[in-house]
Amino acid sequence: MKLYLAIMLLLPLAGGLTSALAGRLLPRRLLEFLICATVWGGFVCAALAAASYTAPLTVNLAPWITAFDLGAPLSLYLDPLSLSLAVMVTFVCGLIHIYSVFYMAEEGDYPRFFALLNLFVFAMLTLLLAENLPLLYLGWEGVGFCSYLLIGFWYQDKANADAGRKAFITTRIGDTALVIGIAWLFQLFGTFSMVQLNGMAFLIPGGVVTAIGVLFLIGAMGKSAQVPLQVWLPDAMAGPTPVSAMIHAATMVTAGVYLLARMFPFFGGSAVVTSAIAVTGGITAFYGASCAVAQRDLKRVLAFSTISQIGYMMLGVGAGAITAATFHLLVHAFFKALLFLGAGCVITAMHHEQDIFKMGGLRRSLPVTFWCFLAGSACLAGIPLTGGFFSKDSIIGALWLKGVPLYQALYVLALITALLTSFYSFRLVYLVFGGETNAHIHGSRELKVMELVLVPLALLGLCGGVLDLPGYLGGGFLGHFFANLAGGKAAEAPQATEIVLQAIAGALALAGLAAAHVAFSGKARAKRIAEADNPSALTSFLFHAWHFDDLYRLLFIRPYAALSGFLWQRMDEGVIDDSLDRLAQGVGATGTWFGRxxxxxxxxxxxxxxxxxxxxxxxxxxxxxx
Amino acid sequence: MSIPLEHVIILASLLFAMGLGCTVAWRSNVIMMLIGIEIMLNAVMLVFVGASARWGVADGQLFALLIMALTSAEVSLALAMVVYLHRRKKTVNTDVFDSMKG
Amino acid sequence: METIVFYILAAVTLVGTVLAITARQGVHAIVYLVTSFFALALIFYLLGAPMVASFEVIIYAGAIMVLFLFVIMMLDLGKPEKIQTPKLYDWCPAILLLVVITGSMGVLASRAATPLNAFAGISVQEFSFTLFKRYGAAIEIISMQLLFALVGALYLGRRR
Structure with a gap:
């Protein structure tokens, strides 16, 4: 087991370092094979570890930080949560690696790209498998760093570099809170081990638990793009599409959810913290869905849908349904990667056009992409019997079963969000693939391969439900697997209640589909496209993402820029530089005078x-x- | 021998001040400046000799002798330089020679 | 007796020097200065330094002043009147300096006017003994300096 875990971590690291140091020297084909092989090797190790898994275990690899009573060894912790996520991450990343080999076929600076992809996988696995908080934080910052570099991958364009910086700085706010939380925990308990910490929450007053839980929640907000730190994710779409698929949809942004799920036993007893998590998730889910309705850029629609879906996961954690949240996390990873990769195919075929109002008719020219994208949209919308339906419903059901007014309000909000989700998913399908062809399609051999990668993801997304079927269909695999995990045991509902809840959710999803059909199919589609140039006030408000960027510009960036300007021109140039200049002039004049x-x-x-x-x-x- | 050392020193300082005054005032004639320097050196010799008499040791007189040797060397070089400079600019006015200006 | 002679000689020295530094012509200045130096040589003798006194006459009044005379004559400065003499304005700093220096030295020296000890002077033998025994290195250095001065004077004086 130790061997599997070590190899799983070391393979991507070795691949990344090879690509970074010797990428130029190796033949391109060999390098491409190498970086895919490292990730698939990681997947094989993860699968073998899963096959031989019996009980949670801690693996100590090596000492790392040792100073006085501060000890943070390189130790890994394997339990159902980290194991399932590790399998998912290596699998999805493996597919995306193959995809990006073809997507970036014309990119000249490929060693940098591949090195960052592999390092990202390494950092993500470190984050998932870490047993102690500093190691987790290493992975946490590692994924943030790779994400920053990959968003700004085409850094010659200032907008891309700015987007990278925005992501880095915004997540930094959350990271700071997380570091404070970690340091506080160490100060209280003298240990970093998460396994030990999770069992010690009862030793300290509830207020402190709440404060630390809120700090961790802020950290998760930054990484998982939750309101109010969500502003970086839509801009992060400036990176190459495989990066968006891999980092900003499937894996990295779920790190916040993972952190909260991992530490749930610690602050699960604090009602304030769980409520805060649930409220954050509910608001974010609704916010993301409402913004996605009005977006024009294909990738921005998907970005907002990611924000919304992660909000669902947070809702699940907040409701104490760790299994449901993880279930949704896994299924979401499949279908969101699918949607992004499909979007990558569309964008490639459309000569890097991303405005969905200028697309159309692609169902005939890109049939494989169309069917896969449709499957992904169905999952996202939660059409009954798809994977997304079961996973989302388990979260919504868990909310209802809490039986507290706050959670019931959130339940209603989640249902409205589900309706919106279904609506914008099919709006996207109708706009991109419906209507008549009005653009020349750029077909190539690479595109064919890229389309093939979509198929396994589509199958997994559609059939993801079998991972954890509801009780009346025979119960789920994940539920048994997670049964021993703290918070893993969801409240059992009577079968009748469960069926009614699922029927409500399914009906709403179908209603959203119907609404999208009415609004965007056939002749109505052309009308909507004509309207798009004169958006109503509400549409404009949603298109600008509730003007969060403008709000932050007004609240933080303007005052900060003004302060900086003041310090620069008045303080630095006016006082410090000027006094030095005067002094130099005075000395010079005195010298000249004496020189006579x-x-x-x-x-x-x-x-x-x-x-x-x-x-x-x-x-x-x-x-x-x- | 009842001459007080203080009086010898007063005489020497008067001589020295006159030599210095000569050097300062006669900037129009470098030879007069050199004469001022000679007067100052003589004043110093007088102090040495007076001190030698005061404490009854020969060292002071000896230094007077050394000063004399030194002066002869200095005067020979300085006068050679005066001749050289006069040959170049046809003047002995020191203010004309200002090539040391920074 | 000696004291009176000393004061007379001191007066001669001072007057000679004043006349020398205010003389209009270089030659006059040299002659006044020689007078002054003769008086100074006698003072040296009074202070028990016959060797220094004799060298003063031989080297200073004899050789160095003659050297000055030679140079003044050699330079052929035309009419000596053409050389501008210091104005009263030029003497101002000199007089100021004179007041400061003599005042200071007077203050420093007049703390306690003690007569010199009775003493018979230093014999030539004793003088020479000190010179060559104790200050042999100084003699060498001085002689080398004279050699350098000779070379330098030759270098500066050659015609190009």
Whole structure:
């Protein structure tokens, strides 16, 4: 087991370092094979670890930080949560690696790209498998760093570099809260081990647990793009599409959910923290869905849908349904990667056009992409019997079963969000694939391969439900697997209640589909496209993502820029530089003035010399007299 | 021998001051400046000799002798330089020679 | 007796020097200065330094002043009147310096006017003994300096 875990971590690291250091020297085909092989090797190791898994275990690889009583060894922890996520991450990343080999076929700077992809996988696995908080934080920052570099991969374009910086700085706010939380925990307990910490929450007052839980929640907000730190994710679409698929949809953004799920036993007892998580998730889910309705950019629609779906996961964690949240996390990873990769195919075929109002008719020219994208949209919308339906419903059901007014309000919000989700998913399908062809399709051999990658993801997304079927269909695999996990045991509902809840959710999803059909199919589609250039106030408000960016610009960036300008022009240039300049000028003027003394006339020198001697003599006489 | 050392020193300082005054005032004639320097050196010799008499040791007189040797060397070089400079600029006015100006 | 002679000689020295530094012509200045130096040589003798006194006459009044005379004559400065003499304005700093220096030295020296000890002077033998026994290195250095001065004077004086 130790061997599997070590190899799983070391393979992507080795691949990334090879690509970074020697990428230029190797033949391109060999390098491409190598970086895919490392990730698939990681997947094989993960699968073998899963096959031989019996009980949670801690694996100590090596000492890392050791100073006085501060100890953070390189130790890994394997339990159902980390194991299932590790399998998912290596599998999805493996597919995306193959996809990106073809997607980036014309990119000249490929070693940098592949190195960052592999390093990202390494950091993500470190995050997942870490047993102690500093190691988790190493992975946490590692994925953030790779994400920053990959968003700004085409850094010659200032907008892309700015998007990278925005992502980095926004997540930094959350990271700071997380570091404070970690340090506080160490100060209280003297240990970093998450396994130990999770069992010690009862030792400290509830208020402290709440405070630490809120700090961790802020950290998760930054990484998982939750309101109010969500502004970076839509802009992060500036990166290459495989990166968006891999980092900003399937894996990295779920790290916040993973952290909260991992530490859930610690602060699960604090109602304030779980409520805060649930409220954050509910608001974010609704916010993301409402914004996605009005977006024009294909990738931004998907980005907002990601925000919304992660909000669902947070809702699940907040409701104490860790199994449901993880279930949705896994299924979401499949169908969201599918949607992004499909979008990548569409964008490639459309010559890098991303405006969905300028697309259309692709169902005939890209049939494979169309069917896979449709499957992904169905999952996203939660059409009954798809994977997304079961996973989302288990979260919504868990909310209802809490039986508390707050959670019931969130339940209603989640249902409205589900309706919106279904609507915008099919709006996307109708706009992109419906209507008549109005663009020349750029077909190529690479595109064919890229389409093939979509198929396994589509199958997994559609059939993802079998991972954890509801009780009346025979119960699920994940539920048994997670049964021993703290918070893993969801409240059992009577079968009748469960069927009614699922029927409500399924009906809403179908209603959204119907609404999208009415609004965007056939002749109505052309009308909507004509309307798109004159958006109503509400549409504009949603298109600008509730003007969050403008709000932050007004609240933080403007005052900060003004303060910086003041410090720069008034303080630095006005006071410090100016005083130095004045001083230098004064010294220079004094020097010039004294310089006139060196007139070159010996008589003057003699007089000066004699005056000096006379002064010394006078001083001596004065000293002697007094 | 009842001359007070203080009086010798006062005489020497008067001589020295006159030599210095000569050097300072006669900037129009470098030879007069050199004469001023000679007067100053003589004043110093007088102090040495007076001190030698005061404490009854020969060292002071000896230094007077050394000063004399030094002066002869200095005067020979300085006068050679005066001749050289006069040959170049046809003047002995020191203010004309200002090539040391910074 | 000696004291009176000393004061007379001191007066001669001072007057000679004042006349020398205010003389209009270089030659006059040299002659006044020689007078002054003769008086100074006698003072040296009074202070028990016959060797220094004789060297003062031989080297200073004899050789160095003659060297000055030679140079003044050699330079052929045309009419000596053409050389501008210091104005009263030029003497101002000199007089100021004179007041400061003599005042200071007077203050420093007049603390306690003690007569010199009775003493018979230093014999030539004793003088020479000190010179060559204790200050042999100084003699060498001075002689080398004279050699350098000779070379330098030759270099500066050659015609190009």
């Amino acid at each position: 003394w060196t007139a070159g006339r010996i008589s003057l020198y003699i007089v000066s010399f004699a005056a000096g001697g006379a002064a010394i003599l006078g001083y001596l006489a004065w000293v002697t007299l007094s």
